[in-house]
Amino acid sequence: MDLKALYREIVNEHNLHPGHKGDLPAPTHIRQGVNPTCGDDINLQLEVDENGVITAASFNGSGCAISQASADIMIDLIEGRTKEEALALADAFLAMVRGTATDEQRELLDEAAALEDVAHMPARAKCATLGWHTLEKVLREEGEE
């Protein structure tokens, strides 16, 4: 997809009118992610229940439209999923960025798969992956703070 079309059709909406920006009332997981090369930062909050299901998620932070939209799209995908499912999605997204995703993984990513082209631009890949890397860290390390 042409980059401007990508902004117009997907990124702008999530960037200017994010569905998941703000604080959760009772997060069980909080994790800060930073992209040092451009200063983008994200504060990812999750509410995970006793069955390991992500019942709610939100993010705060500042950054470019790609990083903000990617985080918002990610949360659309992971809410209601188990931690394992969310990690599989993160694997799929990061595989897509590396160019090694299977068709199955792309399908799994749904709207997030639209970020594939921007994720292949070396300068923007880190913007697109900031939220996903933060998610991966918080779930793998169980980084409750």
Next chain:
Amino acid sequence: MIDTSAVRRDFPILGDGQTIYFDNAATSQRPASVLRAVEAFYRETNANPLRGLYRWSVGATEAYEAARHKVARFLGAQEDCEIVFTRNATEAMNLVSYSWGGANLRAGDEIVLTVMEHHSNIIPWQQAAKRAGARLVWLEPDAEGCFSEEELAKIGPKTKLVAVTMVSNVLGVTNPIRELAARAHAVGAVIAVDGAQSTPHQRIDVTALGVDFYVFSGHKMLAPFGIGALYGRKALLDAMPPFLTGGEMIELVTREDATWAPLPAKFEAGTVNAGDAVGLGAAIDYLETIGFDAIEEHENRLAALAMEGMRKMPHVTLYGPTDPARHSGIVTFNIEGCHPHDVASVLDSEHICIRAGHHCAQPLMKFLGVGSTARASMYFYNTEDEVARFLDALGHVRGWLGY
């Protein structure tokens, strides 16, 4: 007046006809004459220089030393041996910080920097200050990029070094080097100048400026990557210990010890980058053919056009002095509600190359109260038509980003 259509034919990469290259403060493009000079070196006289026992090596040495002579003359140095070739300005400043800094900085000394320094002129001094127990002192400019008497008075009795950029890579402003040098010398300090952004755009005369050290990178002024130089006043360089050690920089070596070669070899350990030094020489020839008066006039005209157009855009904030003639062709800006990386990406889809981010000047970003900025930086081969197309594209950026 620069005939840009004639000049652009000298730059093979500009022949693609659609790309607008406005990232010249990051690196310039290279004319065919530079590419040919480097190729000719390898085709005709390639050998390890400075060991000349046969024709090719003698030729390589002569080409390398001819390049040094050109740089010395170009910068207004008194002697060729005051020019030390390095990889770039960063390596040259590291040389000064380790060698001069190591020998001269003591606990309690002050190193005066400006807040507009590039990281290449901050980190070497932070590290040197830590090693010596010295302290960094920061000069802060006003909104026009000027230093008040109060700020300049920070250069005082404890100051051992003033390390300052000649032209800010973000604000474009030229700092008053001659005055800073006089103030440094008046308190017995030395002055080291980062010339990475000034050397490509204005005539430099290190002797007239009265500076002790001056560093620059070739790649921002038409030369290949990987070649730059340090100018150092001979008396200072002579008194300094070596930075890197190894081959070529020695006089006599025993199992236990060594003595150093005279200048400039003392500071050029290992096999030198003769091919790219020759390219730097060709770049100097090219710049002198165009002439710095014409270069400055052209860049100032483009900056004026760009800034005038941008001032009419309600959501655009400009940084740096009001006067376009004080910008060295560098126009740094932000668009309200749009992250600079998104601005750069949208412009890229219009084949316009700009830089976005912190420009390796994080303390300056903090001083300006911004996380990052976008920057269009122009050179003598850019055209008024390119500025017009840039302005047109810029006017549509907010629309593309959903506003």
